[in-house]
Amino acid sequence: MGLTLYDKIYNAHLVDPTNTTAPLQYIDAHLIFEVPTPQAFDGLRRNKRSVRRPDLTLATVDHNVPTDDRSGYRDASSFLTEPAARKQVTLLEKNVAEHGIKYFGMSDRRQGIVHVVGPEQGLTLPGSVIFCGDSHTPTHGAVGALAISGSVTEIEHVLATQTVLQHKFKNFRVRVEGDLGPGVYSKDIILHLLSKIGTAGATGYIIEFCGSTIRNLSMEARMVLCNMSIEGGARTALVAPDEVTVEYLQGRPLVPSGEDWDKALTYWRTLQSDEDAHWDYTVDINAVDIVPSITWGTSPDDVIPITGTIPDPADLDGKDDIRAAAIRRSLKYMGLQANMRATDIQIDRVFIGSCTNSRIEDIRAAARVASGRTVAPRVYAMVVPGSGLVRKQAEREGLDTILKKAGFDWREPGCSMCLAMNPDKLAPGERCASTTNRNFEGRQGIGGRTHLLSPAMAAAAAITGHMTDVRELVATGNGSLSNTQLTLGGDKVMSAGAVTVQTEATSTNTLSQPVVDEAFPNRPAEESKISVDGIPKFDILSSVAAPFDMQNINTDLIIPGEFLKTVTRTGLGPSLFRELRYDPITIQEIPECVLNQEPWRHAQILVCTGANFGCGSSREHAVWALTDFGFRCVIAPSFASIFFNNAGKNGLLAIAIDDAKALGLVHAEAMAKRNVVVDLPNQEIRDSSGKRIVRFNVDPYTKHCLLNGLDDISSTLVSEDKIYAFETKQKATFPWLFNRIRKLQPPKRLGLDLPGAKDLLEW
Numbered sequence: 001m002g003l004t005l006y007d008k009i010y011n012a013h014l015v016d017p018t019n020t021t022a023p024l025q026y027i028d029a030h031l032i033f034e035v036p037t038p039q040a041f042d043g044l045r046r047n048k049r050s051v052r053r054p055d056l057t058l059a060t061v062d063h064n065v066p067t068d069d070r071s072g073y074r075d076a077s078s079f080l081t082e083p084a085a086r087k088q089v090t091l092l093e094k095n096v097a098e099h100g101i102k103y104f105g106m107s108d109r110r111q112g113i114v115h116v117v118g119p120e121q122g123l124t125l126p127g128s129v130i131f132c133g134d135s136h137t138p139t140h141g142a143v144g145a146l147a148i149s150g151s152v153t154e155i156e157h158v159l160a161t162q163t164v165l166q167h168k169f170k171n172f173r174v175r176v177e178g179d180l181g182p183g184v185y186s187k188d189i190i191l192h193l194l195s196k197i198g199t200a201g202a203t204g205y206i207i208e209f210c211g212s213t214i215r216n217l218s219m220e221a222r223m224v225l226c227n228m229s230i231e232g233g234a235r236t237a238l239v240a241p242d243e244v245t246v247e248y249l250q251g252r253p254l255v256p257s258g259e260d261w262d263k264a265l266t267y268w269r270t271l272q273s274d275e276d277a278h279w280d281y282t283v284d285i286n287a288v289d290i291v292p293s294i295t296w297g298t299s300p301d302d303v304i305p306i307t308g309t310i311p312d313p314a315d316l317d318g319k320d321d322i323r324a325a326a327i328r329r330s331l332k333y334m335g336l337q338a339n340m341r342a343t344d345i346q347i348d349r350v351f352i353g354s355c356t357n358s359r360i361e362d363i364r365a366a367a368r369v370a371s372g373r374t375v376a377p378r379v380y381a382m383v384v385p386g387s388g389l390v391r392k393q394a395e396r397e398g399l400d401t402i403l404k405k406a407g408f409d410w411r412e413p414g415c416s417m418c419l420a421m422n423p424d425k426l427a428p429g430e431r432c433a434s435t436t437n438r439n440f441e442g443r444q445g446i447g448g449r450t451h452l453l454s455p456a457m458a459a460a461a462a463i464t465g466h467m468t469d470v471r472e473l474v475a476t477g478n479g480s481l482s483n484t485q486l487t488l489g490g491d492k493v494m495s496a497g498a499v500t501v502q503t504e505a506t507s508t509n510t511l512s513q514p515v516v517d518e519a520f521p522n523r524p525a526e527e528s529k530i531s532v533d534g535i536p537k538f539d540i541l542s543s544v545a546a547p548f549d550m551q552n553i554n555t556d557l558i559i560p561g562e563f564l565k566t567v568t569r570t571g572l573g574p575s576l577f578r579e580l581r582y583d584p585i586t587i588q589e590i591p592e593c594v595l596n597q598e599p600w601r602h603a604q605i606l607v608c609t610g611a612n613f614g615c616g617s618s619r620e621h622a623v624w625a626l627t628d629f630g631f632r633c634v635i636a637p638s639f640a641s642i643f644f645n646n647a648g649k650n651g652l653l654a655i656a657i658d659d660a661k662a663l664g665l666v667h668a669e670a671m672a673k674r675n676v677v678v679d680l681p682n683q684e685i686r687d688s689s690g691k692r693i694v695r696f697n698v699d700p701y702t703k704h705c706l707l708n709g710l711d712d713i714s715s716t717l718v719s720e721d722k723i724y725a726f727e728t729k730q731k732a733t734f735p736w737l738f739n740r741i742r743k744l745q746p747p748k749r750l751g752l753d754l755p756g757a758k759d760l761l762e763w
């Protein structure tokens, strides 16, 4: 039987194919940013470890960065007025300087959202494995790479070992055939898919997008699909490389040139799933069935066509009561009525940006709709390019002028209003048409209401002040536009082909710079193999259990974005489930919340009857908030895979019980305020009388680590010789993956710096 593209890349990166208990994947490139790294670098320091491959690591800042005008920028300390944000960013600057890691800071025009910067620079290459401690890392799969996301503990693991522990996932094929209709973009394809499979539909899988529709998509449009695959629970996603990929990559700074380019091309052309590959699951979509869409609720799969109406929970009463309750809660939060028309939803704000939709094609699509029109009087609309280079390109094409003339605010790059971690936030009750990827409660600010949609649809909403079918406003193109002339206001003004940055970028390859070609730059010291940290041991736990019954508890709900500014792993307990525990206005405890009641406020076990616990962001802070509150164990029907992984690495036992009857019994014990016993050695849950309720499964490696309080890095470093052997082989076969990041030039030399900026960051 043949193999899928994922199977091939996974197999080719197994450091030791004989180790099936704790399989290690070699990481060809590691992208880092300010939020999850302070604790990771701190862990390295405490354990006297160094960064194994600074030459395979690239850093930038995005989440905390204000998007205000930077013309007076001097340095991060003076520019960032918010102390916690300043601390995270300056700590990253200190850490990258200390470890010799290349960094695109705020004075560098190459700075931007990690998932925009990586592909833009050509860091992500077909057939390679990239790691980033952020849940939208799947974006990079659009070029045919295996893009792995994780969080703090795994970042530390990658920094120390250049590998990550990764079991094999199953294969999920999404085949889309046919032509997209006018006004339909890849954002609509992914929203359509989510409406079909739900937020856990692809949990345990890697998605490959294929079919004629996908082949006709540009690279940027493919990135949108891969980016939001995590919203369907997929651990990552990819698209097989083709001519569109090759054309996109050629000439970017970190892409091979000359002889290496030819060799790479030959290899990339082999990268596709075999005809007879085994697919564990296939979803077929007909492109004609996709229409411009929006989300109405607080989960990314709450999707309706713009021509549709808001669902009525009464239709599900008696058929699916949990879902009916979830719809009612969403409608209340969103301030909407059942059965109202999508186009009757009035908006206050528009946000065009984020790692989903802030690239040049997105800005072109928005500008085409906005051209010659004016933003509705009560709407504030902002456009935040994904990187300084996207911004520069847009300005070169005059898109900023069109957008500003229409009344849009034109800002500096960053994550901005995607997650309420920087000054760009919604006020309580404000409603936003947003090109982002998550519409969770409080995601864009406490009490803020988010509707996800494409950039063209967002621009249309900005103009009319309500949700609008973009097809009625303008004769639109579609998401498959690539390398074509775009028509704006009747005149041909721009080309959607190669962006100018490529020319600049290519030049970086030709500038002479000393090439550091050490095989293994920072070999960790022998003594560093033993961790001083470890994780809390777990054997038998007896405690009252806090009962929950919500589905899709996402990590933004567990701990909102604003609390991610901490640089330690502790202190998050009081903010756990902030939206559920505290009134947003008075900040008083909500008495109905079980975590505010005795004896559950002291519970060490959380039992949830709703599926897909921990979906959404990869923030390890969600696990830290739970453990800081006092939880040692979470029991639920199913978990999102990144959360599940993060839990085990922090001594929090996540137990999946898919037997509804057994789970009901545990929940009943919790409701009765009786102790529940979780026995890890025997893998069983008992009631307070000692009677076994259910046996549970646990991965043997995780069990071993939990019982013994072992962290992964210590175990991995035991196989260090195997990592060296793999690295040597990789270097001989794919030389272009090495010695490239070090060749990146300082911004000054490329004319990509901010004129007033201090020269601190040029190493």
Ligand SMILES: CC(C)[C@H](C(=O)O)[C@@H](O)C(=O)O
Pocket (backbone or CB within 6 Å): 035, 036, 063, 133, 134, 135, 136, 419, 564, 616, 617, 618, 619, 620
């Ligand atoms: C901060 C980061 C860990 C987080 C993620 O993993 O997704 C963020 O990017 C988000 O979108 O919520």
Ligand code: SF4
Pocket (backbone or CB within 6 Å): 062, 063, 113, 134, 136, 354, 355, 356, 414, 415, 418, 419, 436, 437
């Ligand atoms: S989802 Fe939003 S916050 Fe997360 S990386 Fe993308 S832009 Fe940044």
